[in-house]
Amino acid sequence: MSSRKAAGFGATILLVLALVLVGLFVKGPYILHVFILIMMRVVLASSLRLINLSGQLSLAHGGLVTLGAYTSALLAMKLGFSTWLALLVAGVLAGLVSCLIGFPFTRLKGIYFTMVSIFFVQIIVLTVQQWRGLTGGASGLYNIPRPDGFWGIEFKSKTSFFFLMLIVMLASLLIMWAIERSRVGMTFLGIRQADSLAESVGINTTGFKVLAFSIGGFFAGLVGGFYAHYVSALDPTAFGFLFTIYILIYMIVGGAGAFAGPIIGATLLTVLPEVARPLESYMPFVFAAILMLIIFLMPEGLVGLPQRLNRLFRKTAKDQADVAG
């Protein structure tokens, strides 16, 4: 166990170092952009998993990302907020909205919760489309200010955004990791396993479910805000229904049961469409096929692959030994 922990720790350090090296030495804007996308999606898929720890499968993420993106952009553009403050407010607002909708939503369980959470995405997207005076409607927003520079750092190059997103991702993952291994994470898992029993030992299950949903919402809003200032343009359909489903697919394909799952899923499934550009228009089909294969063949997700291979090898070795014997 402790050797596995040490291995995990070592792997994390190596990965972070590798990412720093990428940031320092890779200059191709396209490669850096892909890395930035990966990191954004890692945070989103991981925050979806955090909500899922408490037994709720949320599909509200697209709406919360949109909310965060527009909040941060509009605060900076119309009210002249510092971009950093706007970014923070975007996260907090998305968290607050999650908290508000969380109370009625979490009264529903299982698939019913998931269904109402989808409607939330549609409500946000439609609101943004219709509220032309504020959001620019379907034509969207452009010339969103880049993050304010400080200490002589200017946020113009891809490299600067790469490092900014790297810091955001590492901080977010660290917080989510700390929550998961704390008593709060344990309580989430307990509620998922037996919510009546959890209630009977005095756990306010509604409160904890809303808490999980709000923390997840905060990170979704934060990533949305980052995107707005990074791309500098927004349109209302950027984070709609399909986007939300993709986040879900990242989590499940990687493995919802492990912390590394969404990280692996988001990484591989962001790289895949980039290397398979000719198949671009078929990507939803490809993703659906991958999702179904994973669900049928290895429901624990790609994180379970090493263990499966290990077992397979041992089994073949044993079979051969049996044949020889």
Place this chain on the structure above:
Amino acid sequence: MLQVERLTKNFGGLAAVSLVDMSVRQGELVGLIGPNGAGKTTFFNLLTGYIKPSEGRVRFEGKDITGRKPHRIASAGIVRSFQQDNVFAEFTVLDNLRLAQHLNSGINFWQTVFSTGGARRREREIRQEAEEILELVGISQLAGTAAGSLPHGHKRMLGIAIALACRPKLLLLDEPLAGMNIAEVDETIALVRRLWENGTTILLIEHNMRAAMSVCQRFCVLNFGRKIAEGTPDEIKNDPEVVKAYLGTGSSVA
């Protein structure tokens, strides 16, 4: 300690529990018995807030707790065990009890997330207390086992241990003996008696009459949602209404 007045629950036209009055005094061990479908578990669900009563009042230590949410009733001091889904299956036995000490953990969100010195110290105490409870219930050897893989009898014992970890003032046990083998029944009965002797007030639903008769001081008998009798084991055994409910006619309760 516990006063129940005219407690009623109607499901559509069916009165699952109807106008039940009863009380439990501090330090008592009371049995709640009755044939299948008499409304015993519904009665527990009403006491603990899982179902809202159609009518009637539940008072605990003088406070009206009727219709409160289950977690608030637990924090008032009434804790129950369950017949099904009675453990956190993916956790180890020890972690089941660590989580069950939620109410008296006294650790807030920031302390646990930042794993402060105070929180770590408190977690050590909680772990120790969990081990003591396992000792008391007699399943310490299972501390590291996943709760979901326990045999039925041990799961039941763990269910009781989880309720105990909340330090209940009033412990409600819902058929703790169901499905246990003879040795486990004896062990559990001994445990219930020990808990009671240590000062826990207990209300016990049980089908195993011989076992229930051997521990309870007083009984309350339900049939078709109504209370049909109340009294000492001897009074109950010879009550014609009770005999009729269990056997139809004649002879005494076995």
